[in-house]
Amino acid sequence: MNDSEPKDFIRQIIADDFASGKHDTVVTRFPPEPNGYLHIGHAKSICLNFGVAEENNGKTFLRFDDTNPGKEDPEYVEAIKDDVHWLGFDWEDRLTHASDYFDQLYECAEKLIEMDKAYVDSLNAEEIREYRGTLTEPGRNSPYRDRSVEENMELFRKMRDGEFADGEHVLRAKIDMASPNMNMRDPTIYRIRDIPHQNTGDKWKIYPMYDFAHGLSDAFEGITHSLCTLEFEDHRPLYDWFLDQLEPEHRPRQIEFSRLNLAYALTSKRKLNQLVEEGLVSGWDDPRLATLIGMRRRGYPAPAVRDFISRVGVTKKDNVIEMSVLENSVREHFDHEAERRMAVLKPLKVVLTNYPAGQTETMTAQNHPNREELGTREMPFGREIYIERGDFMEEAPKKFFRLKPGGEVRLRFAYIIRCDEVIKDDSGEVVALHCSYDPETRSGSKAAQRKVKGTIHWVAADSAVLAEVRLYDRLFTVPEPGSIADFHDALNPGSLEVVNAALEPALGNVEVGSAYQFERQGYFATDPVDHKPDKAVFNRVVTLRDSWAKLEKQALAQK
Numbered sequence: 180m181n182d183s184e185p186k187d188f189i190r191q192i193i194a195d196d197f198a199s200g201k202h203d204t205v206v207t208r209f210p211p212e213p214n215g216y217l218h219i220g221h222a223k224s225i226c227l228n229f230g231v232a233e234e235n236n237g238k239t240f241l242r243f244d245d246t247n248p249g250k251e252d253p254e255y256v257e258a259i260k261d262d263v264h265w266l267g268f269d270w271e272d273r274l275t276h277a278s279d280y281f282d283q284l285y286e287c288a289e290k291l292i293e294m295d296k297a298y299v300d301s302l303n304a305e306e307i308r309e310y311r312g313t314l315t316e317p318g319r320n321s322p323y324r325d326r327s328v329e330e331n332m333e334l335f336r337k338m339r340d341g342e343f344a345d346g347e348h349v350l351r352a353k354i355d356m357a358s359p360n361m362n363m364r365d366p367t368i369y370r371i372r373d374i375p376h377q378n379t380g381d382k383w384k385i386y387p388m389y390d391f392a393h394g395l396s397d398a399f400e401g402i403t404h405s406l407c408t409l410e411f412e413d414h415r416p417l418y419d420w421f422l423d424q425l426e427p428e429h430r431p432r433q434i435e436f437s438r439l440n441l442a443y444a445l446t447s448k449r450k451l452n453q454l455v456e457e458g459l460v461s462g463w464d465d466p467r468l469a470t471l472i473g474m475r476r477r478g479y480p481a482p483a484v485r486d487f488i489s490r491v492g493v494t495k496k497d498n499v500i501e502m503s504v505l506e507n508s509v510r511e512h513f514d515h516e517a518e519r520r521m522a523v524l525k526p527l528k529v530v531l532t533n534y535p536a537g538q539t540e541t542m543t544a545q546n547h548p549n550r551e552e553l554g555t556r557e558m559p560f561g562r563e564i565y566i567e568r569g570d571f572m573e574e575a576p577k578k579f580f581r582l583k584p585g586g587e588v589r590l591r592f593a594y595i596i597r598c599d600e601v602i603k604d605d606s607g608e609v610v611a612l613h614c615s616y617d618p619e620t621r622s623g624s625k626a627a628q629r630k631v632k633g634t635i636h637w638v639a640a641d642s643a644v645l646a647e648v649r650l651y652d653r654l655f656t657v658p659e660p661g662s663i664a665d666f667h668d669a670l671n672p673g674s675l676e677v678v679n680a681a682l683e684p685a686l687g688n689v690e691v692g693s694a695y696q697f698e699r700q701g702y703f704a705t706d707p708v709d710h711k712p713d714k715a716v717f718n719r720v721v722t723l724r725d726s727w728a729k730l731e732k733q734a735l736a737q738k
């Protein structure tokens with residue numbers, strides 16, 4: 180145990196269980212259904228389950244919920260494993276499947292039948308629904324509810340042996356058709372499915388339902404605290420009922436916490452799948468998605484994601500977390516970790532007319548403003564450079580301290596320049612600037628330093644590395660795309676802008692996985708799929724400042 184105060188109610192429960200002697204270890208599980216890729220919401224569950232175990236020298240199982248035969252896709256299984264590892268967690272030898280327990284689950288079902296706590300029902304699905312009643316009306320007992328134990332056992336074994344067609348019979352728990360909790364109205368625990376299973380092949384013709392399989396798998400694995408999201412709160416009486424009847428050696432306790440909802444993001448596998456299927460994004464790994472594989476591709480560092488999850492905390496209150504919370508975790512991480520570089524995203528050529536043609540020199544640039552140990556690098560400088568289009572304005576307001584006709588600006592780590600002439604093409608578009616530089620103002624030189632108000636970044640034209648840079652913005656224009664009638668209406672048409680940027684030479688030939696601060700722009704990382712030694716492709720992970728914060732706060736406050 181660590182000595183500090185538990186930081187949420189679940190950690191408090193665990194601490195109390197240690198204190199009271201109820202448990203001397205923590206065993207948790209992360210139980211994904213492999214029917215899609217994981218998203219940021221799952222990261223909360225992963226960090227919580229693996230986190231509390233790690234903090235208490237416990238263990239965590241990665242258990243695939245494969246109670247639905249034929250639904251699992253090996254692509255998803257591998258992706259889920261990758262994502263958990265990427266987040267920094269390891270299940271070691273505890274990779275399991277609900278299907279690993281099909282034999283044990285079957286035995287449990289027979290035990291319930293023997294105890295007259297389960298029966299084979301022969302109503303069809305429609306009738307079962309009808310008999311179940313509603314929230315305001317109690318259900319009715321099925322006419323098959325009073326079958327004898329022997330008859331139930333015989334029918335159930337025939338179900339197992341494939342003597343009936345799908346839907347002809349189901350096995351139901353015998354609880355209470357009048358319970359105010361619909362989950363307790365004789366829930367189905369086994370159904371016939373004549374479909375081969377990815378892990379058990381043709382062995383089974385019947386498959387357990389999730390509620391039955393889940394709690395018992397927890398018990399089989401010795402899970403102490405079964406952490407799940409709030410929508411399972413109403414299932415807890417059923418979870419406990421199975422344990423009460425079957426009295427397994429280990430008794431897990433289900434504890435619910437609120438889902439993580441992230442503003443401007445979709446965290447529903449179904450809707451994510453729709454975005455992918457309809458080609459509205461480039462795939463599950465589209466960097467605009469809040470899938471873990473998308474976030475990873477975009478360049479979000481795993482420690483920043485973990486930090487975000489820890490800031491969000493664990494409660495029972497449902498809420499939407501502002502995207503800026505995540506982005507601030509990312510900024511904070513990179514502010515310390517990322518070296519600085521210069522990149523001109525929308526280049527405008529500047530010719531320094533008084534700089535001798537053919538001459539070059541090198542400027543020394545700091546790699547990090549407050550980490551001297553990261554050293555410096557050399558930046559070539561010459562007669563032609565690129566500056567950012569947005570750093571020049573022909574008709575600039577008074578407070579515009581960057582470059583304007585007749586105005587002066589400092590080139591970072593280099594000289595002060597003055598704009599003498601604006602060169603335009605036939606259509607009137609600015610294509611270049613003719614400027615002069617002041618040789619007395621070289622950065623770091625001992626000569627008296629003149630001061631000007633603005634400093635801008637630049638890249639020497641001759642040695643610039645040309646790169647594709649992908650500028651991502653929110654995929655949606657509303658903070659809760661998941662709760663409007665049709666999320667298509669809220670797609671942000673400007674969510675991806677691709678620019679041909681000019682990078683300083685130190686950004687040529689960087690390894691995949693490298694991330695930098697492009698000064699004044701944001702944090703950028705190489706695209707793990709498309710970045711090649713001979714073709715640089717960078718993704719903007721996050722801007723330096725949060726341009727959405729105000730809008731987002733207003734929109735969420737109006738709710």
Ligand code: ATP
Pocket residue numbers: 209210211212213219220221223224406407408437438439440446447448449
């Ligand atoms: P979906 O409903 O989008 O298909 P799911 O919750 O059914 O997602 P699972 O694969 O069953 O997906 O989830 C695995 C685990 O992750 C479960 O324990 C689930 O409670 C948890 N989880 C899923 N979404 C979130 C979320 N938004 N926040 C926190 N935990 C989540």
Ligand code: MG
Pocket residue numbers: 212
């Ligand atoms: Mg689920």
